[in-house]
Amino acid sequence: MTRTVTARDAERATLDKAAGENFPVAPFFLPRPWRADLMAVYGFARLVDDIGDGDLAPGGADARLLGVSAADAEDRLVLLDAFEADLRRVFTGTPRHPLLRRLEPTVRRCSLTPEPFLGLIAANRQDQLVTRYESYDDLLAYCELSANPVGRLVLGVTGTSTPERIRRSDAICTALQIVEHLQDVKEDLGRDRVYLPAADMKRFHVRETDLAAPTAGASVRALVAYEAERARDLLNEGAPLVGSVHGRLKLLLAGFVAGGRSAIDAITAAGYDVLPGPPKPGKVQLLREVGVTLRGEG
Numbered sequence: 001m002t003r004t005v006t007a008r009d010a011e012r013a014t015l016d017k018a019a020g021e022n023f024p025v026a027p028f029f030l031p032r033p034w035r036a037d038l039m040a041v042y043g044f045a046r047l048v049d050d051i052g053d054g055d056l057a058p059g060g061a062d063a064r065l066l067g068v069s070a071a072d073a074e075d076r077l078v079l080l081d082a083f084e085a086d087l088r089r090v091f092t093g094t095p096r097h098p099l100l101r102r103l104e105p106t107v108r109r110c111s112l113t114p115e116p117f118l119g120l121i122a123a124n125r126q127d128q129l130v131t132r133y134e135s136y137d138d139l140l141a142y143c144e145l146s147a148n149p150v151g152r153l154v155l156g157v158t159g160t161s162t163p164e165r166i167r168r169s170d171a172i173c174t175a176l177q178i179v180e181h182l183q184d185v186k187e188d189l190g191r192d193r194v195y196l197p198a199a200d201m202k203r204f205h206v207r208e209t210d211l212a213a214p215t216a217g218a219s220v221r222a223l224v225a226y227e228a229e230r231a232r233d234l235l236n237e238g239a240p241l242v243g244s245v246h247g248r249l250k251l252l253l254a255g256f257v258a259g260g261r262s263a264i265d266a267i268t269a270a271g272y273d274v275l276p277g278p279p280k281p282g283k284v285q286l287l288r289e290v291g292v293t294l295r296g297e298g
Helices: 007-020 032-053 061-065 076-092 098-110 115-129 136-146 148-158 163-183 185-190 198-203 218-238 247-269 283-296
Strands: none
Touching (some): 007 032, 007 098, 032 061, 032 115, 032 148, 061 076, 076 115, 098 148, 115 136, 115 148, 136 148, 136 163, 148 163, 148 247, 163 185, 163 218, 163 247, 198 218, 218 247, 247 283
């Protein structure tokens, strides 16, 4: 007999994905209120990405919770519209989905605005309509929606937002997004998405058929190396954010930077061959990079 997936099951299935991210989401050393708020933000961000990627928990519980009929439960744009409507209830009433109800006290306590959340939804709408990016600038504009709002929310939750910190945070978040795209080239292609700029693919003589190969040829490796160096430059640009804060927040932000740097190191160690599967750093490598980042404060 098939067990019915409950609202609690759907909520837990989303939150449990935090352990697989390249960066620490809400580590134990943070104050408990921050951990709760960061997990609430993560739950929103992870769920909207799962809607956009078609990776919702089986059973249709999320669609039901959002008031989407069974007939429309596979329509990602319909789900995103329903999710946006429920997000707006966070600010004006009582949301339906448990992950958005979890977010409600965080929004009130931290005086968060709708804009970063709406940016993440807009990015996932864009994913349904735009599957290729002509230039690096086009990709950066996408990252402005898909990645940068997360860092802005972290600064909002911790009460540390300033224009300069937001600028540094945006650089880090864009870098982390680019690294994730490099790790997931094969997976994204399976979803008919390519986040490697077409102009760069042309420059390195890479065709989409090359990305479907079991292992990367010299041209693909050269392209991945080029994009990885761009991501490293962005991390270096953003890393002074770490030195601009104090205490446990400094350790958290160092973890974000170190997560990106160690992921790039893992890609490098794989000879820039990301096609057999995403190169992932080990915990020892990540902790070592955290120490390096903290000693240099960026």
